[in-house]
Amino acid sequence: MKIGELAKLAKCSTETIRFYEKRGLLTRPDRSENNYRHYTKQHLNRLLFICNCRILEMSHDEIQILIAIMDNPDNQGGHDNAHNLLANHLHHIDERIEELTKLRKQLIKLQQNCHSADQSCGILQEITDMPITNKIIKSHV
Template sequence: MKIGELASIAGCTSETIRFYEKIGLLPQAERTQSNYRIYGKKHLERLIFIRNCRALEMSHEEIRMLIAIIDSPNQLEHQSAHLLLASHLHHIDERIDELTSLRKQLVRLQNHCHPNNESCGILQELAEMEVQAKVAKSHL
């Protein structure tokens, strides 16, 4: 099948497929004499696997690790996948905590709104509040 057909079946775009090929998550497609990509069942299965992982907000690196487990299975296959998922769950729990804290901040900010007052309490609070710099952290 051609890239457009694969994209349609998998529910994604041709650009997504090209991107996954470029970063090595999806195997390179065979080429016709006219240089069109030709995909098979293994591409569709891998693409669906990648899309399912992305739906669970797994990073490309996490997906790469799971693909490595699939491609070279051994006795530790289930343990490796279990550890990776446990790590991902820990990251999700941290994000939930961060979002819960953010929500509390926004509710407090919203409570500063006094429609009958000339000055906007929300804007005033945003100008005056002290914000902790968010440290960018990866879950890998």
């Protein structure tokens, strides 16, 4: 199948497929005589796996590790490695939930404390005046 067909079946863009190929998450397909990429059922299965991992908010590095485990089923430590990876991912998710819960409380407090008597927006002033230490959002690596 061609890249457009693969993208349609996986419900992603052709740019996403090319990106995953460049990252080494998806093996590069053979090319036909007219230089079109020719994808197989194995490409589709791998792409669906990658897309599902991204839905679970796994990083590309985490996905790479899981792919290595999948590609080496005889590796005795593969199951343990996958289990540990998932445990670490859950820990990151728990941290993010805690951060987002704090952020939600902070936003509710901003909204409730806005009692601007003049024409200026109290919310904007509150955000401007916030101490840096109260800004809690971190990015997931």
